[in-house]
Amino acid sequence: MELEGPPEQRSVVTLRDVAEESGVSVSTVSRILDDRGTPSRTATATKVRAAAERLGYRRNVFASNLRRGATGTIGVLVPRLTDAVMALMFEAIERAARRQGYFAVVATCGDDADAERRATETLLDRGVDGLILATARIDDSLPASLRERGIPHVLVLRTDGVSPSALGDDETGGYLAVRHLLDLGHRDIAVVTGPWFTSSGQDRLRGAQKALAEAGIDLPDGRVISTGYGVDAGSEAGYTLLRAEGRPTAIFAANDNLAIGIIGAARNLGILPGQDLSIVGYNDIPLASRLPTPLTSVATSFDQIATTALDQLLSPQPAGVPIKRALPSLIPRASTSRIS
Known part of the structure; x- marks a missing residue:
């Protein structure tokens, strides 16, 4: 960092300057001011940090990473940040990266495979040390391409079954959602799931089917709608199900x-939610508990998934164990009630 003063007097504060100011070795200063580890609370550490602050020292992360052959940057790819789940996931990744001394940058690509590849190459061109992909498609070729090229990467919130992946246990989540409705006495249950090309949508539907099968209940084709993950898609699915003759008494929505x-x-x-109709959502976004009728939802631990993803990306992983799932939990609220 440059000190204030006339141009001819300005200089860059170095580790040696801090060492001389605090009366310790350069290696001691370097170790204490390396913010990638747990901060030391010793008297020496306190003295060194005080000297660094007095002199205006800033650690040169870029130079440090160059010495390690890295940039200290993680690239994160999401379909869109207007989606609350994607925004929450990126924020969790950013927090996890910061704890390990890395900086996370994000790119968006929508649901288009070509845009996904272009955004990936843009991140790689910026010299990121690895990629975390929160894109949703399971039929694209990008993960296979990254594996072939030896590019470190992890998938979050979905898996292709091969690349390292950190996600919620969506099948268990779907099971918990429908088991809750069954326990409340509902037998005519509909499922509005995500797009067919998402592992999350497929797994949540599979979990719902498992709960219904255990109760000896069929899930007719007319009670399953596969659609997008947006509010408008939910509204359209809701009208389709609720205008039909003999509407369901409960609906599990996959987000x-x-x-x-x-x-x-x-x-x-x-139709009054929580009275005439029970509804369960998924992910437990902050808005869920603040609706006029608070929404029962399956909670996803974004911070746990993000921490796992960073560990997978930055640490060597044992062969044959690339997929790690975080257990979800059901949060009951007023949008579900016992059937009359």
Whole structure:
């Protein structure tokens, strides 16, 4: 960092300057001021940090990383940041990266495979040390391409079954959601799941089917709608299900946006969520508990997934164990009730 003063008097504060100021060795200063580790609380450490602050020293992360052959930057790819789940996931990754002395940068690509590849190459061109992909498709070729090129990467919130992946246990989550509805006495249950090309949508539906099968209940094709993950998609699915003759008494929506759309459709049709219709969402985004009728939802631990993903990306992983799943939990609220 440059000190204030006339141009001819300005200089860069170095580790040696801090060492001389605090009366310790350069190696001691380097170790204490390396913020990638747990901060030391010793008297020497306190003295060194005080000297560094007095002199205006800033650690040169870029130079340090160059010496290690790295940039200290993690690239994160998401479909969009307007989606609350993607925003929450990136924030969790950024926190996890910061704890390990890395900086996370994000790129968006929508749901288009070509845009995904272009965004990936842009991140790689910026010299990122590795990639974390929160993109949703399971039919794209990008993970295989990254494996062939030896590029460190981890998938989050989904898996292709081969690349290292950190995600929630979506099948268990789907099971918990529908088991909750069954325990409340519901037998006519519909499922609004995500797109067919998402592992999360497929796994949550599989979990729902497992719970229904255990109860001896069939899930007819007319009670399953596969759609996008947005609020508008949920609203459209809600109208389709709730306008039909013999509407379901309960709906499991495979994310909270879908559930919010269904709640809106229900209210417009004069159907009261939590009374006339039970609804369960997924991910437990912050808005879920703040709705006029607080939403029962399956909570996903984004911070646990992010920490696991960083560990997978930055540490050698044992062969044959690339997929790690965080257990979800059901949060009951007023949008579900016992059937009359």
